[in-house]
Amino acid sequence: xxxxxxxxxxxxxxxxxxxxxxxxxxxxxxxxxxxxxxxxxxxxxxxxxxxxxxxxxxxxxxxxxxxxxxxxxxxxxxxxxxxxxxxxxxxxxxxxxxxxxxxxxxxxxxxxxxxxxxxxxxxxxxxxxxxxxxxxxxxxxxxxxxxxxxxxxxxxxxxxxxxxxxxxxxxxxxxxxxxxxxxxxxxxxxxxxxxxxxxxxxxxxxxxxxxxxxxxxxxxxxxxxxxxxxxxxxxxxxxxxxxxxxxxxxxxxxxxxxxxxxxxxxxxxxxxxxxxxxxxxxxxxxxxxxxxxxxxxxxxxxxxxxxxxxxxxxxxxxxxxxxxxxxxxxxxxxxxxxxxxxxxxxxxxxxxxxxxxxxxxxxxxxxxxxxx
Amino acid sequence: xxxxxxxxxxxxxxxxxxxxxxxxxxxxxxxxxxxxxxxxxxxxxxxxxxxxxxxxxxxxxxxxxxxxxxxxxxxxxxxxxxxxxxxxxxxxxxxxxxxxxxxxxxxxxxxxxxxxxxxxxxxxxxxxxxxxxxxxxxxxxxxxxxxxxxxxxxxxxxxxxxxxxxxxxxxxxxxxxxxxxxxxxxxxxxxxxxxxxxxxxxxxxxxxxxxxxxxxxxxxxxxxxxxxxxxxxxxxxxxxxxxxxxxxxxxxxxxxxxxxxxxxxxxxxxxxxxxxxxxxxxxxxxxxxxxxxxxxxxxxxxxxxxxxxxxxxxxxxxxxxxxxxxxxxxxxxxxxxxxxxxxxxxxxxxxxx
Numbered sequence: 236x237x238x239x240x241x242x243x244x245x246x247x248x249x250x251x252x253x254x255x256x257x258x259x260x261x262x263x264x265x266x267x268x269x270x271x272x273x274x275x276x277x278x279x280x281x282x283x284x285x286x287x288x289x290x291x292x293x294x295x296x297x298x299x300x301x302x303x304x305x306x307x308x309x310x311x312x313x314x315x316x317x318x319x320x321x322x323x324x325x326x327x328x329x330x331x332x333x334x335x336x337x338x339x340x341x342x343x344x345x346x347x348x349x350x351x352x353x354x355x356x357x358x359x360x361x362x363x364x365x366x367x368x369x370x371x372x373x374x375x376x377x378x379x380x381x382x383x384x385x386x387x388x389x390x391x392x393x394x395x396x397x398x399x400x401x402x403x404x405x406x407x408x409x410x411x412x413x414x415x416x417x418x419x420x421x422x423x424x425x426x427x428x429x430x431x432x433x434x435x436x437x438x439x440x441x442x443x444x445x446x447x448x449x450x451x452x453x454x455x456x457x458x459x460x461x462x463x464x465x466x467x468x469x470x471x472x473x474x475x476x477x478x479x480x481x482x483x484x485x486x487x488x489x490x491x492x493x494x495x496x497x498x499x500x501x502x503x504x505x506x507x508x509x510x511x512x513x514x515x516x517x518x519x520x521x522x523x524x525x526x527x528x529x530x531x532x533x534x535x536x537x538x539x540x541x542x543x544x545x546x547x548x549x550x551x552x553x554x555x556x557x558x559x560x561x562x563x564x565x566x567x568x569x570x571x572x573x574x575x576x577x578x579x580x581x582x583x584x585x586x587x588x589x590x591x592x593x594x595x596x597x598x599x600x601x602x603x604x605x606x607x
Numbered sequence: 608x609x610x611x612x613x614x615x616x617x618x619x620x621x622x623x624x625x626x627x628x629x630x631x632x633x634x635x636x637x638x639x640x641x642x643x644x645x646x647x648x649x650x651x652x653x654x655x656x657x658x659x660x661x662x663x664x665x666x667x668x669x670x671x672x673x674x675x676x677x678x679x680x681x682x683x684x685x686x687x688x689x690x691x692x693x694x695x696x697x698x699x700x701x702x703x704x705x706x707x708x709x710x711x712x713x714x715x716x717x718x719x720x721x722x723x724x725x726x727x728x729x730x731x732x733x734x735x736x737x738x739x740x741x742x743x744x745x746x747x748x749x750x751x752x753x754x755x756x757x758x759x760x761x762x763x764x765x766x767x768x769x770x771x772x773x774x775x776x777x778x779x780x781x782x783x784x785x786x787x788x789x790x791x792x793x794x795x796x797x798x799x800x801x802x803x804x805x806x807x808x809x810x811x812x813x814x815x816x817x818x819x820x821x822x823x824x825x826x827x828x829x830x831x832x833x834x835x836x837x838x839x840x841x842x843x844x845x846x847x848x849x850x851x852x853x854x855x856x857x858x859x860x861x862x863x864x865x866x867x868x869x870x871x872x873x874x875x876x877x878x879x880x881x882x883x884x885x886x887x888x889x890x891x892x893x894x895x896x897x898x899x900x901x902x903x904x905x906x907x908x909x910x911x912x913x914x915x916x917x918x919x920x921x922x923x924x925x926x927x928x929x930x931x932x933x934x935x936x937x938x939x940x941x942x943x944x945x946x947x948x949x950x951x952x953x954x955x956x957x958x959x960x
Contacts, residue, residue: 239881245941248942279940280944284944583884593949594947595949
C-alpha cells in the first residue's frame, strides 16, 4: 500500500494545506478537469480543507456524462438485437437513454455484458461465432489505446463478428472550448493525470500561453491534488501561466507515444457533440476509412432514432462547472442513482454521483424541507 | 462361431441407482428423490435423534422467546476461499438469530438443484453444511429438494430457516441504542465480498484473501454472559458496515460518529478495494457484526469479544450521540473533515451471498 499511504498521509496533507493558506492572498477559481479527481476531492473532503479564497469547480472530465443521448439510444437499439452480445464497462449500464437504460435492455432479454477490458470482447467473439459481439467504447484518451487494440486484434484474428460503437472524446479541444467561452470563470486548470500519461502535455503549453492560464498536470490522491492546487495558486499569485507537471511519477511530457500510435493508426480526430458543451471541433475519434469495417454504427442499421434528453436535467451546467450538483433543486429529490435524470448521477466519474455518494446531506435537507 | 458365453456377463440390466449428476427425477417424488434424501441429506444431517428425513420436525424448545429467521443463498462461485455456499447458508442464518440475542438451535434447508449438477459437488456442500452446523451447535432438522431444468438455475441454491431461543431478560434492538453508547465492530471488514469478487475468474485476480464467513453466536453469547448490557447487535452483511450503521442510525433516530481511521480493514482487502474502486466499508461480511454498548462497559465488552476467536479483532469505531443530525452517520476522515456516510444505491456486487 506504499503508493497509496504515501500520497494520503495526513501530516503531508496538513502541511500542504498550511502552505496554501500561507501563499494565497486573493480569490481564485480552479477547475479540475477529470471526474476521477472530482470524486477524490469530494471523497476526501479536499474542497473543505482549502482556504476560503480558493474555489474548485468540477470540469467535464467524465466521458460517460458527455456522451450525447443519441449515441446512448443507438447503443440501446443495437444491444436489443437478438443477434448481438453487447459489451461495455460497468458504469454505462445505468446511463439513461430516452426511455430506458442497458440494464432494462438486459432485463428484457438483451444479451448485455459488463466487461473489464475491451479485449474481453475478443474472447466472447471466439466463443460465440454465431453472434455479433459489439463493444461500446466510451472514454478519453486514456482508454482509446485499448479500444484501438480491440480492432487490431479482431483484424489479426480474422474475426468478422466483432465491432465497436465508439464515443471517445479528447480533452485538449474541450479545454480550449471552455477557455474561449465568454462565460469562462476558470483561472487555473488541474489537467487530468491519466489522460496525460497517454498523450503527454505538450498540447497544453499552447493554451497556457494563448489564454494566460496555469495548467498543472495532477494525480488523483489527496497529496497529488493538493500539490497541483498549490502549484496553480503559486503561479496565479505570481502572475505566471505555464504548464507544470505534478504527476511526474507517472506522466512524461511526450506521453506514451507507442500507445498513442496505436490510436492514430485506427482512429482520426472528428468533430464531436458533447452533452452540455455542444459541438467541439476535432474533439472525438472516428474510425479511419481502412478500419470502418469495425464500426458498429455502419454495421447495424437501427433506423431513425428520436432522442430526447430529460428537459429537467441540468447536467449541461454541471459539466461546464457552472452548477454545483448540490445546488441543483432536483439533486436527491427527483434525481437519484435509482432514478437518474442524467448520466452525471450514475457514472463513476460523474460529479452528481460523487456528491450523492459522499455528501448526501444536502439531499436529506431538501427532503426534510419538502416533507415539512 | 459365437463367442462362448461368460456367465459373469449374464446380469439383468438393473436400473442405475447411482448417479453422478442430479437428474430432474431427483426432485420428482419417486425413488430417486427418496434415495437422495436418505443417502445424502438425512445421512449427513442426522444428529441428536433428529433424522432430517421428514417434512416437519418436532422440536424440543428451552424456555424463552423464540427467534425465527430465513435467508436464501445464491452465491457464485459455489466454492470460494474461506467457505462455500453450504457453510455460508448455515453461518448466515445462525448469525441472523444471534443478532436477535438468540441461541440458534435448529435449521431447515431447502435445496433448489439444477439438473446436471455433479453429485460430488452436492455431497461436498452438504458435508460442509453439517460441519458448519456442528461448529455453530445447531441441528439441521428438516429440508426440501426441488430440481429445475438445466439452464434454469445456477448449479445450486439453498434456503435455510432457523429457530433459536432468546434467554429471558435479554432484549437487544435499535430501540435500545442510547446517546453515549460505544460502537464496536467485531473485526476487519470487507473481506467476504472482495474475496468473492477476486475469486470470480473474469477479473483474472490472484489474491490470498479468504472470506470471513463464520458463526458469531459464540461471541454474542460470551458478551451476554459477561453481564455487558448489550443494546444492539447487527451483522454486517450486504451493504457492509456502512449499511448496518445507516439503518441503525435511522431506526434509532440518533447520530453515529465514526472515525474512518479506526475502521479495521486488512491491507490486502484495502488494496483490492482500491483497485476496483470499492470502499470496504460498503462491502458484505459474513462473520462480522457491530454492537452498541454503554460507554462505561466498552472496554469490558472489547476484552470479552477479543477472547473469542471469531471476534478477536474487535475494536471501537465510534460513539452514538444526540447532538448532530439524528438518523445519520458521520465519518471523520484522517484530515479532520466530517462527512455523512451514505447507503450506496443498487447492487454493488451481485451474487455474493
